[in-house]
Amino acid sequence: MGINWQEMLFTFFGGLGIFLFGIKFMGEGLQNSAGDRLRDILDKFTTNPFMGVLAGIFVTVLLQTSSGTTALVIGLVSAGFMTLRQSIGVIMGANIGTTVTAFIIGIKIEEYALPIIAVGAILLFFFKARRATYLGQIVFGFGALFFGLSLMGDGLAPLEEVQGFTDLTVSFSNNPILGVIAGTLFTVLVQSSSATIGILQGLFGEGLITLDAALPVLFGDNIGTTITAVLAAIGASVAARRAAATHVIFNLIGTTIFIILLRPFTMLVEFFRDSMNLNPEMTIAFAHGTFNVTNVLIQFPFIAFLAMLVTKLIPGKDSVIDYKPKHLDPLFIEQSPSIAIGQAKEEVLRMGQIAEKGLEESYQYLTTGSPKHAEVALQLEDAINNLDKKITEYLVQLSSSALSDADSTRHTSLINTVRDIERIGDHFENIVELVEYKQANKVFITEGAMDDLNEMFAFTMDTVHKALESLDQNNHKLAVEVTEMEEKIDQMERKLRKQHILRLNQGVCTGQAGIVYVDILSNLERIGDHAVNIAEYVLEDKNEA
Numbered sequence: 001m002g003i004n005w006q007e008m009l010f011t012f013f014g015g016l017g018i019f020l021f022g023i024k025f026m027g028e029g030l031q032n033s034a035g036d037r038l039r040d041i042l043d044k045f046t047t048n049p050f051m052g053v054l055a056g057i058f059v060t061v062l063l064q065t066s067s068g069t070t071a072l073v074i075g076l077v078s079a080g081f082m083t084l085r086q087s088i089g090v091i092m093g094a095n096i097g098t099t100v101t102a103f104i105i106g107i108k109i110e111e112y113a114l115p116i117i118a119v120g121a122i123l124l125f126f127f128k129a130r131r132a133t134y135l136g137q138i139v140f141g142f143g144a145l146f147f148g149l150s151l152m153g154d155g156l157a158p159l160e161e162v163q164g165f166t167d168l169t170v171s172f173s174n175n176p177i178l179g180v181i182a183g184t185l186f187t188v189l190v191q192s193s194s195a196t197i198g199i200l201q202g203l204f205g206e207g208l209i210t211l212d213a214a215l216p217v218l219f220g221d222n223i224g225t226t227i228t229a230v231l232a233a234i235g236a237s238v239a240a241r242r243a244a245a246t247h248v249i250f251n252l253i254g255t256t257i258f259i260i261l262l263r264p265f266t267m268l269v270e271f272f273r274d275s276m277n278l279n280p281e282m283t284i285a286f287a288h289g290t291f292n293v294t295n296v297l298i299q300f301p302f303i304a305f306l307a308m309l310v311t312k313l314i315p316g317k318d319s320v321i322d323y324k325p326k327h328l329d330p331l332f333i334e335q336s337p338s339i340a341i342g343q344a345k346e347e348v349l350r351m352g353q354i355a356e357k358g359l360e361e362s363y364q365y366l367t368t369g370s371p372k373h374a375e376v377a378l379q380l381e382d383a384i385n386n387l388d389k390k391i392t393e394y395l396v397q398l399s400s401s402a403l404s405d406a407d408s409t410r411h412t413s414l415i416n417t418v419r420d421i422e423r424i425g426d427h428f429e430n431i432v433e434l435v436e437y438k439q440a441n442k443v444f445i446t447e448g449a450m451d452d453l454n455e456m457f458a459f460t461m462d463t464v465h466k467a468l469e470s471l472d473q474n475n476h477k478l479a480v481e482v483t484e485m486e487e488k489i490d491q492m493e494r495k496l497r498k499q500h501i502l503r504l505n506q507g508v509c510t511g512q513a514g515i516v517y518v519d520i521l522s523n524l525e526r527i528g529d530h531a532v533n534i535a536e537y538v539l540e541d542k543n544e545a
Contacts, residue, residue: 008155015151016195018144023101023194026141027062032134049089049303053296056093061100069094070229070247077243084310087243088303091229091250092296095222099289101194104142105201106282110150116143152202176216176259183220193225197288201281211266211283218288219255226251242310249306254295265291325387326350328394337401341410344395345471348417351387352468352534354380355424359464359527362428363457366435366520367450374432384425391418413537417471420530424464427523427530434516434523443512446503452496453520460489460524460531467531470538482535489528493521 060069070091077087109116120140123132187196200217203209209217229244258265268290273283299306327347332340358380365373395415403411438445445453463485470478497518504514 010155011151012155015148015155016199017148019148019152019198020195022141022144022146022148024141026138026145029134029137029139029141032137049085049092049300052086052089053093053096053300056090056095057097058093059090060094060097069097070226070244074229074240074243077239084239084242084246084307085303088246088250088306091243091247092300095251095292096289096296098193098225099285099292102197102201102285102288103282104145105149105198106279106285110146113143113147113150116140117147119143149198149202152199176219176262179213179216180220180223180255180259183217184224185220187221187224188227193221196221196224197284201284204284205280207280211269211287212262214284215262215266215269215287216259218284218291219258222251222292223248223255238314242307242314245310245314246306249310250295250299253299254291257295257298258291325390325394328390330394330397333394333398333401337398337403338407340394340398340401341403341407341414344391344398344414345410347387347391347394348414348421349468349472351384351391351418352421352464352471354383354387355421355428356461356464356468358384358425359428359461362431362435363461365432366453366457369435369439374436377428377432381425381429384422388418388422409540413540417534417537420533424527424530427527430523431520434519438513438516441512443516444510445513445517449500449503449513449517452499453517456489456492456496456521456524459485459492460527463489463528463531467534470535474538476539479535479538483532483539486528486532486535489525493525496521 056069056073073082073087073090073094077084082090117140120136120138120143123136123139125136127133127136183196183200186199187193197218200209200214200221204211204214226244226248229247265287269283269287272278272286272290276286278286325347327343327350329340329343332343358377361373361377361380364370365377392415395411395418398411437443463482466478466485467482469475470482500514500517
């Protein structure tokens, strides 16, 4: 009786789909349970490479994907939120963290997969509490993971009768490089190292592949998972491309070392299997864990060398934006509240400069359509939100100190200024989203309308710059000029809206283009409002003085 190839393929790929969904859903539940604090974790616990490794392990366990952690790291490095050396530690930790999935698979509880899915579904559909929903996601995803594995195992079982497949696995034993290539290509294809390991565990569990053949495929899986980092770094900053290159080099070096030491490593895995009476799936899990932990231990002392190597390989200057506060020393709050006010002002001005840069990037995105400008703008807005939180916390602590009347007025002005700058960030983020909508829906804005937007953008950016300059210099004359400029922005918006209606009536402009055009005008007008608010705080401070 021959193999029913259609049934086999449908069962395998259906199981693979459920497995990938289970991992993703479980990772989302874990991430939601932890709250949206992954960036804070990477921020606080990457002060040195060792802490970076631990942070990488923890975040990867939460995300259930090393690719997700690496992509997050690339984004942080791209914006200058994390140094290259910090990122190397996190990437190493991500490689260890991803082995947790293999150990989960090794537990072998497929027969309980459907009851686990049922429990997850009950938590998702019959409980309204947020924590119950997140727990439901974790449980449902956990069950789906094992149900998918069970289906993949059923799909793979008939391969025992296929002589060509047996010959292929034998060739992996005879030529480990073929196994490495196979593991790399399949991981690149499915975009999940956990899926490759899961399939490998299934093949080994069914007796379809020997340990000698399985281990090179496992090594290749680690190379294949780097494709996500490479894709994430395309078009990103120099530092981000270096971080991606580090991930590739780290895994290539590790694979090379273990291919050379394949025989003793195989004997070590066999020792673990025999001494701990491991099932086939757990044997592969131990091999995966040992490989990644040992690889980190070998290369960890050479983090500085890796950083130097990729800097040589990918030359160029980093565009670093330090999103951490530079001037908020808590000692000044107790010792000299007046100096603390000055320090807070310096940080507010830095936050304003980031807002200016973000506004410029959103304008560049509008005019060029290049996604890198959108990415930088959104990362800058994220930096603004972080500084908003840190500066506000600092000013709240400062409010409990004994402040003079003048310092008290400045304190209030700074709190209000932080809020206005944060709102400027929100508005340029809105503009980025409008441009994304324009591109996705192939909306065409006429040349005349684009000229109008260019003019209003330039004038608005100049207004924001002068508002911040008036704050920096406490310049009354500049502040008055800003109020006059804001009035012109209001007039400009009204005039351009009327011109848009004329174009609409003439059939020159479409309704969709009108929505994008008018909403961009509206966001620029509101940015002007926040700029004049900053100027008015300067005028109030002057009046108090």
